[in-house]
Amino acid sequence: MARDYRQVADRIAADIAAGRLRPGDRLPAQRAFARRHGIANSTAIRVYGELVRRGLAVGEVGRGTFVRAAPPSPGHALAEEPAAPDGPAVNLELNYPVVAGQSELMARSLAGLLRPDVLEAATRPAAADGTPAAREAAGSLLARGGWRPDPARVLFAGNGRQAIAAAVASFVRPGGRLGVDALTYPLVKAVAERLGVTLVAIAADGDGLCPDALGAAHRGAPLGAVYVQPTLHNPTAVTMSEERRERLAEVCARSGIGVVEDTTWAFLAPDAPAPLAAHAPARTVLVDSLSKRLAPGLTTGFLVAPGAHRDPLADALRSGAWTAGRFNLEAATRWITDGTVAAVAAAKRRDTAARHRLVRSRLAGFRVRTDPRAYFCWWELPAPWRTDTFVAAAAARGVALTPGRAFAVPPLAAPDAVRIGLASPPYEVLSSALETLARVAREGPPGGA
Template sequence: MAEDFRRVADRVAAEIAAGRLRPGDRLPTQRAFARSHRIANSTAIRVYGELVRRGLAVGEVGRGTFVRAAPPSPGHALAEERTPEPETAMQAGTSGSAPTTSGAPAINLELNYPVAEGQSELMAASLAGLLRPDVLEAATRPAAADGTPAAREAAASLLARGGWRPHAGQLLFAGNGRQAIAAAIASFVRPGGRLGVEALTYPLVKAVAERLGVTLVAIEADDGGLSPDALYAAHRRAPLSAVYVQPTLHNPTSVTMSEERRERLAAACEELDIGAVEDTTWAFLAPEAPAPLAARVPARTVLVDSLSKRLAPGLTTGFLAAPVSRTSQLAEALRSGAWTAARFNLEAATRWITDGTVATVEAAKRADAEDRHRLVRRRLAGFRVRTEPRAYYCWWELPAPWRTDTFVAAAAARGIAVSPGRAFAVPPYAAPDAVRIGLATPPVEVLSYALRTLAEVAEQGPPGRP
C-alpha cells in the first residue's frame, strides 16, 4: 500500500534527524535496502523517491544516493544569532566540525543580506518625522502604482547612473524587487511565451516564470556576460518575447558587462523586436559600471531595482523604470498581482533617499564587500572561484571529483550552508558542479572561519573516495 513506503521513508528520515545518517553519507543500493528492510524492490524505489521529494536525499548518476543537506529554514535569515563566537568557531574547526542548532547549518552562506554598521540608527532618525500624527495619517493611506510625486523624484535620483536618469513619468513601485520582476515579466511575456535568461540566473525568476506559465530559454553566457550571438540563435529556433538580464554584478557569477557588450545586446533587442527586463538590484555596489540597457534601448527596457540589498529586506520597496508606453500595462500588472508598494514604505523610502541615508549605507556596504572579497582571495586561493571585488557573492567551480550535492552535504555536516549550482541553472539538470557562496550575512570573523573550513572540505575530497 502507499502508506507502507512512506512509513519506511519516515524511519529513514528519523535516522537522518537523529544524526545516525549524516549529510554526505551514501545510502545502500535500492536492492540492498530492500533486502535489509524486507520490502520489495519496487517499494524501495518509491522510498528513495520519497526521500528525494522531501529534500533529504539526492541521487547521482553512476555514484548512488546520498543524504543531502537539510533545506534552509526561516531561522537562517538571522544567522548571526546562531553563529558561534570566533573563538568557539576556531575550536570547532580544530575538532573537525562546527556547532549546529537542531541539526541545521549554523553559518548561512545561502541568504545574502548585507547590513552596514550603524544603518539602523540612520534609518530610525529618518523615520522620526513620520511619527507626527498628521504625517502618519497620510502615510497610511493607499498608494497607486505610480506612488507619489516625491517618491518618483526620489526614485529617479536613486536609479540614475552612467549619465542616465529616468524621468518621473517612467517610475512605478512594487512592494519589493521580486514583485517588480514579476510585473515586468508579466507585461512582456504572455502565458506560454518564451523568456530568454542567462544559463545561470536568479532563482526567483525560475519560480516567477513557472507561476506565470512562461517558458525560460537558457542563453549562453561567457566571461563578458550574456552572449548576443546566443540570443540571436535562440530567437531563430523559436521567437522570444523578452530577455531577463543582470548586466552589472550578475548573480551568481558577479560578471559586469562591458560597454561594447551592452551596445551589442541593445542592438540585438532592437533587431529582434524583443523587450528587456534589466535587473540592477546589486548595481549599487559598482557605481562606475557602464550606463544600463535602459539608456540604450529605452523604448524596450524595464529596469527593476529595490531597497532590499541597499538597506534591509524587511522594509523595502521595488522600483520599475519603464517606457512611458508600457507604464499603464505595468501598473495593471502590479494591481492585479497585489504587488503595489505600501504608502508607508514609499514615504520611508523617500525620506531615506532624499536625506542621504541610502547613499551613506551604500558607501559603507561597498567598503564592506571589498573587505570580504579579500577574505575570499586569501581563503580560497588556488581554487576556481569567479568573483569581483565589489560583489557580495562568489561562484566556486568545485574541484574533481566533487559533485555539487555531495559538497553541499559535506559543508552542512561542518555547519555551513551554501547554495548549489542547480538553484541557478536553466534547466537544473544542466548545472555545473559549482556552488554560490553568499558573503554578506555572517560577521567577518565568522565568514573567515567558514571560508577556511570550506577550503578544508574541498581539499579532503568527497566521503568514500578511495
C-alpha cells in the same frame, strides 16, 4: 541582592517572551521601575543591565531603555562535529548585507514620519505610480553612468521580487518564452513557473549574455523578453562591458524582444557602464529595490517603464496586488533624499572589499569567479567533488551553501559549483566558514568518489 535583581529580570524576560512587552516598547525610567517593583533604584539599574546583557533590551542615551527587536547575532562558532538538527550554524545561502550604524541612520530619518498628521497621510492607499516626491527620489536613486530616468516613468512595487514578476508578466503571456542566462537568479525560475512562462537558456561568456545566441534563440521561436543582470550578475558577478550592452540592445531592438533589466546589486559598482535602459529605452523595464541597499525587510521595489509600456506595466502591478504601500513609499523617499541610502551604500561598498580580502586569503588556489565589489562568489569545485556531495559535506561541518543546480536552466547540466553568499555573517564567522570550506575541498569526498 544578586538573586533578587536576576529574579526581577526573569519576570521582565517572561513578559517579553509572552508578548506582553513588544519590540520597541520603552521600559519605565529606572526610578519609576524601582517604585513599581518595590526595589531599590540601584537594583533597578542592575535589572536593566541584566536585560541588556541578555540581549533583550537596548539602552539609548538620552531616550531610555527599549525592548530589543531581536536578540543580537551570537556569532556562531564552527564545530568539528556535525551540525545540530536545526541546520548548519553558518548560512552562506542567505545574502543580506547589514552594516553597523545603518539602523540608527534609518531611525533618525523616520522621526518626522511618525508625527500624527504626517502618519495619517502616509497610511492612505497608494497607486502604482506612487507620489511625485517618491518618483523624483527614485529617479535620483536609479541614475547611473550618465543616465537618469524620467520620474514620470517610475512605478513602484511592494518589493524587488514583485517588480520582476510584474515586468515579466507585462512582456510575456502565459505559455510564452523568456530568455535568461544559462545560469540565472533562482527567483526568476520560480516567477516563470508561477506565471506559466517557459525559460530559454541563452549562452554567456566572460562578458555576460551573448547577443548572437539571444538572436538565434528568438529566430528559433519568438521570445517575449529577456531577463538580464548586466552589472554584478548573480551568481557569476560578471559586469557587461559598454560594447556588450550596446550590442545586446541592438539585437533586442531589431528583434522586438523586451528587456527586463535587474539592477538590484548595481549600487555596489557605481562606476559600471550605463544600464541597458539607456541603450534601449523603448524596450527596457529596469527593476531595482531597497532590500540590498538598506535591509532585507524593507520592501520597496522600483520599475522604470518605457513610455508605451507604462500603462500595461501599471496594470500588471495592480492586478497582481504588487503595488507598494504608501508608508513604505514615504519611508523610502525620506531615506533617499536625506542621504541615508547613499551613506549605507557607501559603507556596504567598503564592506565588500573587506570580505573579499577573506575570500582571496582563505580560498587561494581554487577556481573562484567573482568581482571584489560583489557580495557573492561562484566556486567551481575541484575534481573529484560533485556539488551535492560537497554541499552535504559542508553542511555536516556547519556551513550551508547554494548548489549550482539552483541557478542552472535546462538544458544546461547542473555545474559542479556553489555560490557563496558573503554578506550575512560577521567577519570572524565568515573567515572560519571559508577556512572550513577550503579544508573540506582539500580533504576530498568520502571514498574519493
